[in-house]
Amino acid sequence: MSAAQPPALMAATADALRDRLIGPLNVYYLHGTEHLQQTLLAPDLIDLVTPRPLFLSHSDRAAIAQSHSTNWIEFVPAMLHQAGRLLTEHIDPECFFVTVSPMDRHGYFSLGTNADYGASVIRKARKVIVEVNRYMPRTFGECSVHISEIDHIVEHDQPLVEAIPKAPTEVDRKIAQQIIERIDDGDTLQIGVGGVPNAVLSGLKQHKDLGLHSELFSPAMVPLIQAGILNGRRKTWMQHKHIFTFALGDRALYEFLDDNPAIVGYPASWVNNPDIIRLNDNMVSVNSALEIDLTGQINSEQIGDRPFSGTGGQLDFVRGAYAARNGRSFIALRSTAQSGSVSRIVPRLLSGAVTDPRNDVQFVVTEYGCVNLKGLSIPQRAKALIQLACPEFREQLEREATSLGWI
Template sequence: MTWKEEYKNKLKTFKEAADLIKSNDRVVFEHAAGEPKSLVDAIVANKDAYENVEIVHMVPMGDAKYCDEDMSKHFRHNSLFVGSSTKKAVSEARADFTPTFFYQVPRLFRESLPVDVAIVQVSKPDEHGYVSLGVSVDYTKAACQLAKTVIAQVNKYMPRTLGESFLHVSEIDCFVECDEPIYELPNPKIGEIEREIGKYCASLINDGDTLQLGIGAIPDAVLSFLTEKKDLGIHSEMFSDGVVDLYNKGVINNKKKTTNKGKMVAAFLMGTRKLYDFVDDNPEVIMMPVDYVNNPVVIMQEDNIVSINSCIQVDLMGQVVSESIGETQISGVGGQVDFVRGASMAKNGRSIIAMPSTVKGKFSKIVPVIDEKAAVTTSRCDVDYIVTEYGIAHLRGKTLRERSKALIAIAHPDFRDELIKEHNKKFKDDFSL
């Protein structure tokens, strides 16, 4: 049987595909922008056929109707990274949250969360019968390899990315065809605060460095200040449109990388169609599983790697809170700690935690003590640089007293007196600015 015949035999309607899921199955959705919208909608519409189906994924991009209150009999969401459409269900204990480092998610599927069904979105088959997972390889490839059943939505809008993104038609149990634009992440608005933070972060980046960047206005602001740099590289769990601009200007060429020289390496992608068209069949971009990209042992081999991430709160000891407000889970660890630790072990590696100094001018993000019940994401022993719009605090190797002073110096002026008071009380000091 040829692959084309096999593909045709496996082609089903959305209803037939949804019926392959059984009550009590654990179902893993493709990550982030790779989430197959129409296939997920078909599963939700088929709810009466299920009881207690566990849905597992990280960043949600859809509306997560399976988390609605009237779905509790049919679905139970197990979040590995809470998003805007799932946080209400998690906070109300109608959904669960599993803490994990991003690079260890494939291991969870092997050891702790065996996968019954993988729900993915792929490019159209090439002439050899291979489809690409496109914008999401990360844990998605492992889920497909470990699942008892793999159901794929075939979509001409999914880019054909290279690297380890491919599955053969023979490795997939069911196909549904639906051409629809994949999820996009609009370019964020960069304000004056983000520009100041970006400028400070950029001052810590040298020619020839390799970058890991998160999502949002601050990473994009950093990129905007790198136009005069040379020979930058990318080894990042994800990247977005700003990287494309620097590549087109010749700033990013990956020539100085220690590993995968000449290649941008990522586990997933989130951006606009501009990004997706750029990576389509692009040999200079390789998509790899997250247990490779985010593995600290791999990251440490990349000389001069600079990790840039954000957070919610930092206390005067340098403890970083990035995933919860008090006990309310609003995101997850993601790859922050993976890269902080990998960069700390790399030759000339640096990790930066960047944030505005306040929450809309009302609350300081630099605090004497983190909020009660908040989860510490990056420990005080792991932290390196903290950056706000008021400057840079280099904490590694500093005493608690020195850290406290350095952080107060980059806090918002409206809150420095209160922080100084707490510092002097704790350290029996007479510090002032």
């Protein structure tokens, strides 16, 4: 997944396919990188590789565009906390590729940035091939893999892929401010990816004793840890430890992770398990969405008929955070898309992709306000969500909600 996808192994496999040294492959993964796009997802391999991602990235979408085939990449719906089980019990992989850090004196490699499903699959795949890369940080938790568990080793040093976060826009900051006002000292956080989550993190500099239990470890978290704001002191579960399942960012982030005993990676089956998430009192989850309908259903993964990303761990944390004592779950989205021409608040989801059922959604935030949907009837929800829409679309939404019998 992501930064742990091994570029040399993928390139060698692509060449072997071209030379007909190996037969067609089914390739399962999450969040493809540019290296995957340039190797196993190259257009000339379309008849030899069937990609089956559990979550799509920008590189995956670019590969689809290059292939001129909308159905080449076969998306597999999955929640992140079930990925390890899905890839071992239902798919039964014959071979697993992953990047690891150099071996220590005890014979252990580290999965570094990516415990996610790697920590589960590496012990179930029939054959394991690792790419040892000195740029992969050594991390703690359940990230260690002994040499006896590995079939083959390739050594290849190459800087890890980087994801440089974009600076938040003014709209991002407006949305983030409403979430920041609802985060208290001592809360434990899960923060997703995007402009709003980054703006939330950058706005927490006056808070105290925050904790971290998050699927993603991102660059915006580093300054808060260095300043002692994110310290885990008041966590009720894994106190003083910053919990993650995968990390993605810049080189400075990877260097910060290296040999840092306070930051521990565990499989997504544990980190993203709602029953584990709820063990932290005052758990706060912040994630983004593509659209929401007037009953509260969230779509975070599909645009029209096209898969855009995936469920990932969003629903895991929506449920886990709300289940925690004094827990809060936020779904943040801009009110419009396509330069203001399309409303992200819609009467009904037409894509067919429901990331978060309306029963699970708690706080919804746009630049026009914040509403807690828990306990609201369908008419109350429709009226509240229309007020979160861009003013240009509110009258039309009211008409459509009326025609549907909701108000």
